[in-house]
Each structure stands twice: as structure tokens, then as C-alpha cells.
Amino acid sequence: MKDTTADGVALTVSGDAHPRGYLEEKGFWSWVYTLDHKRIGLLYLYTTLFFFLLGGIFALLIRIKLLYPGQQIFSDHMYNVLFTLHGSVMIFLFIIPAIPSGLGNFFIPLLIGARDVAFPRINLASYWVFVAGILVILASLVRPMDTGWTFYTPYSAKTAADVTLLSFGIFLVGMSSILTGLNFLVTIHKLRAPGMTWHRFPLFIWGMYATSIIQVVATPVVGITFLLLAMERLFGVGFFDPAKGGDPVLFQHFFWFYSHPVVYVMILPAMGIISEVIPVFSRKPIFGYRAIAYSSLAIAFIGFLVWGHHMFVSGMSKTANIIFSFLTFFVAVPTAIKVFNWIATMYKGSITFESPMLYALTFIFLFTFGGLTGMFLGALATNVHAHDTYFVVAHFHYTMMGGTMMGLLAGLHYWWPKMTGRMLSEKLARAGWLLTFIGFNVTFLTQFFLGYGGMPRRWAEYPAQFQPLNIVSTAGSWILAAGILIMFVNFIRGLYTGEPAPASPWKGLTLEWQVPSPPPTENFEEIPHITNWPYGYTKRKTDGYE
Amino acid sequence: MTKEHGTGYGIYVIVWIALLVLTGATVAVSYANLGLMNVAVALLIASVKASLVALFFMHLKFENKLVWTFALVPIFFLLLVVGGTLSDTLFR
Numbered sequence: 169m170k171d172t173t174a175d176g177v178a179l180t181v182s183g184d185a186h187p188r189g190y191l192e193e194k195g196f197w198s199w200v201y202t203l204d205h206k207r208i209g210l211l212y213l214y215t216t217l218f219f220f221l222l223g224g225i226f227a228l229l230i231r232i233k234l235l236y237p238g239q240q241i242f243s244d245h246m247y248n249v250l251f252t253l254h255g256s257v258m259i260f261l262f263i264i265p266a267i268p269s270g271l272g273n274f275f276i277p278l279l280i281g282a283r284d285v286a287f288p289r290i291n292l293a294s295y296w297v298f299v300a301g302i303l304v305i306l307a308s309l310v311r312p313m314d315t316g317w318t319f320y321t322p323y324s325a326k327t328a329a330d331v332t333l334l335s336f337g338i339f340l341v342g343m344s345s346i347l348t349g350l351n352f353l354v355t356i357h358k359l360r361a362p363g364m365t366w367h368r369f370p371l372f373i374w375g376m377y378a379t380s381i382i383q384v385v386a387t388p389v390v391g392i393t394f395l396l397l398a399m400e401r402l403f404g405v406g407f408f409d410p411a412k413g414g415d416p417v418l419f420q421h422f423f424w425f426y427s428h429p430v431v432y433v434m435i436l437p438a439m440g441i442i443s444e445v446i447p448v449f450s451r452k453p454i455f456g457y458r459a460i461a462y463s464s465l466a467i468a469f470i471g472f473l474v475w476g477h478h479m480f481v482s483g484m485s486k487t488a489n490i491i492f493s494f495l496t497f498f499v500a501v502p503t504a505i506k507v508f509n510w511i512a513t514m515y516k517g518s519i520t521f522e523s524p525m526l527y528a529l530t531f532i533f534l535f536t537f538g539g540l541t542g543m544f545l546g547a548l549a550t551n552v553h554a555h556d557t558y559f560v561v562a563h564f565h566y567t568m569m570g571g572t573m574m575g576l577l578a579g580l581h582y583w584w585p586k587m588t589g590r591m592l593s594e595k596l597a598r599a600g601w602l603l604t605f606i607g608f609n610v611t612f613l614t615q616f617f618l619g620y621g622g623m624p625r626r627w628a629e630y631p632a633q634f635q636p637l638n639i640v641s642t643a644g645s646w647i648l649a650a651g652i653l654i655m656f657v658n659f660i661r662g663l664y665t666g667e668p669a670p671a672s673p674w675k676g677l678t679l680e681w682q683v684p685s686p687p688p689t690e691n692f693e694e695i696p697h698i699t700n701w702p703y704g705y706t707k708r709k710t711d712g713y714e
Numbered sequence: 715m716t717k718e719h720g721t722g723y724g725i726y727v728i729v730w731i732a733l734l735v736l737t738g739a740t741v742a743v744s745y746a747n748l749g750l751m752n753v754a755v756a757l758l759i760a761s762v763k764a765s766l767v768a769l770f771f772m773h774l775k776f777e778n779k780l781v782w783t784f785a786l787v788p789i790f791f792l793l794l795v796v797g798g799t800l801s802d803t804l805f806r
């Protein structure tokens with residue numbers, strides 16, 4: 169099939185022998201042993217979405233506790249456990265793996281015209297290592313963690329909670345992340361269809377390439393850090409204990425050398441999804457292709473230079489404070505480049521507002537908000553004022569939930585018909601979006617004000633003057649939960665009773681839309697020859713798009 | 715992988731002996747107290763050993779540019795984590 173225009177689509181679909189494509193084979197073992205990148209992607213998606221719901225329940229409990237300023241509903245220790253679990257589950261089991269290992273696994277080979285990833289067996293192994301990590305993490309619940317998801321020493325070296333077990337679980341999850349990243353790097357370098365040059369890549373591929381580099385380079389550092397922490401806890405080696413010649417700030421250096429770049433593991437793939445969705449629903453070629461592509465690499469690179477901005481009040485040297493604050497501002501440049509290019513893409517386009525586009529626009533709006541408040545925190549002086557307050561919590565949720573999560577939801581709604589072969593209900597999707605958008609802002613916008621007013625994060629009890637805004641924020645979390653509930657009802661309904669999806673419901677030009685929905689196991693009957701970039705969209709009236 | 719490097723086993727023996735000599739050097743140096751230089755010397759010897767292993771045992775010497783790039787980029791990030799941390803500890 170050499171035709172890469174939308175008209176070629178119908179021809180490929182008719183006469184398809186397996187209407188359920190790669191989903192044809194049924195049964196438990198067909199999933200456990202599968203080497204198909206699409207099935208492994210789905211396994212990752214289901215697992216991570218499950219932990220998203222679990223982490224969401226922890227979040228709701230935290231918000232309920234914060235309705236009252238004193239020690240009501242949960243004990244202070246229970247509160248510490250809840251926010252540690254919320255952070256650890258959401259970060260390590262949901263937001264890091266969801267887009268790369270889930271949607272990335274499913275769509276990287278499809279988007280570059282390959283039949284699978286470079287190492288299908290390593291791919292399957294990465295999933296089961298991930299599951300092993302989850303089991304270890306669950307085992308740590310016997311003596312649940314109360315250190316916060318950041319594991320800071322000296323407390324994490326001394327608490328009776330099972331730090332070693334939880335960090336070993338995260339070690340395994342990290343290993344799975346490295347295997348996935350490595351697999352994608354080799355796949356992108358080696359398995360491209362003929363004619364698929366670097367500048368004909370869909371921008372999602374550029375985002376995933378930059379992401380994979382971070383996964384491979386940064387993750388080992390946090391793995392080693394957790395090993396050092398385990399050695400300190402189990403054998404009394406003094407890496408971080410000053411009494412034994414160690415340095416507690418060293419832990420923070422190592423931890424953030426991973427954990428700052430890893431926020432770009434979360435956000436870069438989401439930005440890739442936005443770069444796919446915006447041109448499709450604007451019916452215009454993407455503006456500034458190379459700028460968006462290279463800015464992904466720039467973000468990945470600069471992301472490695474700024475970790476110290478988490479440590480301005482940790483007793484780090486003044487010199488380091490100034491250097492890290494200065495460098496932090498550079499992250500804003502490639503990020504702004506992307507935002508401006510997306511807006512330029514929409515300019516004078518024939519924009520339609522289907523659910524993927526709604527989520528993509530929400531991403532741009534909320535992420536810009538999150539990014540700009542990051543400037544307050546990157547600047548040394550304002551950081552000292554806002555450090556460890558709800559301002560940080562709000563900023564983080566605007567970038568990660570308003571950014572990555574909305575990007576994931578844009579991707580899920582955009583690619584759902586391709587993955588499952590069934591359409592979602594657009595009505596439910598819009599209702600879910602509206603409640604999510606309102607609920608999100610009510611929950612987290614309030615927290616900017618709380619934080620700027622001085623409410624500390626992670627405190628189980630707070631001064632009574634902050635109660636009214638906390639009640640607003642908690643009410644917002646219920647609206648948000650209602651939106652997400654509707655969204656998941658729509659997903660489950662779509663799985664079973666959704667209308668059969670055409671090959672290209674959004675008239676996209678990237679390769680995945682040229683194969684049936686759901687795609688056959690081997691993806692392409694014949695590997696396509698690529699002769700052009702995938703963004704040659706024209707205005708609606710000329711291409712018959714309704 | 716499939717191409718013949720044409721070096722024979724001789725080079726492996728030489729590299730192996732070099733590694734043994736360097737290990738001996740590490741042990742010998744550990745008896746001398748060089749102050750701050752202790753760490754620097756130990757790291758230098760270890761780096762030379764690692765390079766030998768990568769170049770010959772892992773065939774990096776015979777690989778193409780792409781493989782070299784992927785081998786060198788992480789070293790840059792290693793320097794970054796060390797350098798960034800030193801910008802704190804050296805100036806406290």
C-alpha cells in the first residue's frame with residue numbers, strides 16, 4: 169500500500185479477513201505471552217489506568233481530611249501514609265509509564281511503518297518486571313511508607329516504615345522503564361519504513377525519542393540512589409548520615425538528578441500527542457515542524473541541568489543556588505517554542521472541537537499556566553517564599569495533571585478507535601471533559617492562593633484561616649472525580665457497545681490511520697514507502713471533511 | 715557482530731594482562747596517602763580499565779559512529795551529575 173492519502177484508507181479496509189485485527193486471538197495466555205507491541209501497550213494502559221484510579225482515591229481521601237484544620241477523620245500518621253501513597257502510585261505507576269509504555273508501545277511501530285518494536289521479548293519482559301515491581305510495592309504496605317514520594321534522608325534512613333521494600337519496588341519499575349526506553353531508541357533508529365527520514369517523522373516520534381534518552385540515562389541514577397539508601401538502612405553504611413561522614417543533601421542531588429528530568433519523561437510524550445492532534449483538528453499543516461522536533465531534544469537536554477531548583481532551601485551552596493536558578497529559566501524557551509507553534513498551527517485553521525481537540529486545547533491552557541508559575545518557583549527569591557507551600561502543589565498539578573494527564577486523555581480519545589476498533593460516545597466524552605476541566609481548576613487554582621498565603625504542603629494540620637479555601641478545593645476534587653467517572657464509563661461502554669470505528673475517523677494522515685481499526689497483528693500487509701511528511705492537511709471544503 | 719575484526723586472541727590476552735597490572739596499581743596506590751588525590755588517582759585508573767574493557771572486550775573500537783555516540787553520551791551526563799553536585803559541595 170503506497171498511497172498515503174486519506175482516500176487510500178477505504179480500499180485497505182474492505183476485504184479485511186480479520187475484523188478484530190490483533191484482538192482476534194482470545195484467552196488469558198494469549199495476553200500473558202504476547203509479543204505484539206499493541207497488546208503489550210494495552211496491558212500497560214490498563215495497568216496504569218487502574219493505578220490512576222487508585223491514586224485518585226488516595227487523593228480524594230487526602231482532600232476529605234483537609235476539610236478540617238485539626239486532627240479529624242484520619243490520624244496524622246495515616247495522613248502521611250496517604251500522601252506518600254498518592255504521590256508514589258501516581259508518579260511511578262501511572263504518569264511515568266502511561267504514555268511512553270502504553271501509547272508509545274502501541275503507536276511507535278505503527279507511526280514509523282514497522283511491524284513491531286526492535287526487541288519484542290524485552291518488551292514483554294519489561295511489562296512483567298513492571299508487574300513484579302508493583303507486587304513488591306504492594307508488599308511494602310504491611311508497614312506503609314510515610315516519607316513522601318521523595319524519600320528524603322535523614323528521615324527515610326531512620327523511619328520504621330518499609331522504605332527498603334518500596335524503593336526496591338520502584339527500582340524494578342525503573343528497570344522496566346529503562347528496557348522500554350532502550351527498545352524504543354533501537355526501534356526508531358533501525359526499524360523505520362523505507363523513506364521514513366527523521367524529518368518525516370510524526371512529531372510524537374520525536375517526543376518519544378527524547379523521552380527514551382531520558383529514561384535510559386536518568387533512571388539508573390535513581391536506582392543507584394535507592395541501593396545506597398538500602399545499604400545505609402540495612403548495613404549502616406554512612407552515605408547520607410553526617411555522623412558517619414555522609415551528606416543528607418547528597419541524597420537530594422541524586423534523587424533530583426533523576427526526578428527533574430523524569431518530569432520530561434512525563435510531559436514530552438504528551439507534547440508529542442498534542443502535536444499530532446492539533447493539526448488534524450485544525451486541518452492545517454503543523455507550523456514550525458523542525459522547531460517543535462528539536463525543542464523536544466532541547467527540553468530533554470536542558471532538563472538535566474536544573475535539578476538543583478528543588479533544593480534552594482536545603483542548605484545547598486549559594487553558588488549552586490544561583491547556577492541552578494539561572495539555568496532553570498532556559499527550560500521555558502523550548503517549551504514556549506512548542507506552545508507558539510501549536511497556536512500558529514491553529515491560526516486560520518478550520519478548527520473542530522471533537523473530544524481529542526478539547527483535551528489538547530485544555531493541555532495548552534493548563535500547561536501554560538503550570539509552566540508560568542514554574543518561573544515563580546525557579547526564581548531564587550520567590551522560591552524561598554513559596555517553597556514547600558501549596559503553591560508548589562498547585563504548580564505541579566497544573567503541569568502534570570493539567571499537562572500530562574490532559575495529553576494522555578487527548579491521546580486516549582484520539583487513538584481509542586484505532587486501539588479498540590470502536591468509537592467512544594462523543595456526548596459522554598464532552599460531558600466528562602467539561603466536569604474534569606471545571607473540577608480541576610476549582611481544585612487546584614485555589615491551591616495557588618492557599619500556597620501564596622503561606623499554607624505549607626504535607627502538613628496534616630493547618631491554621632484555621634485556610635479552611636474556607638480548602639473546602640472549595642475539596643469540593644472541586646468531587647467535581648473532578650465525577651468528570652473522570654463519566655470518562656471511564658465512556659471507555660468501558662466504548663469497549664463493549666461502541667460503534668465499529670472506520671480506519672480513519674478523524675481523517676488523519678499519519679500511518680496508523682492507513683491500516684484498519686483495530687490494526688492487524690502484523691500492522692502492515694506491505695511495508696509502506698514514505699514519500700512525504702504526514703502533515704499535508706488542507707482546509708475542510710477541499711478534502712470533503714464534514 | 716558478523717564482520718571479522720581480524721585481531722585474533724592475542725589482543726585479548728594483552729588487554730587482560732594490562733587490566734591485571736592496573737588492578738595491582740590500584741592496590742599499590744591505596745597504601746600511599748595522597749590526600750584528596752587518593753580518589754582522583756583511583757578513579758583515573760578505574761576509567762582506563764573501563765575504557766580498555768569497552769574498547770576491546772566489548773568491541774567498541776570496531777563499531778560505527780552511532781554506537782560511539784551512544785557510548786559517549788552517558789559519560790557526558792555522568793560528568794554533569796558530578797559537576798553539578800560539586801558546585802554545591804565545593805562552595806558551601
Ligand SMILES: [Cu+2]
Pocket residue numbers: 427428474475477478
Ligand atoms: Cu524540577
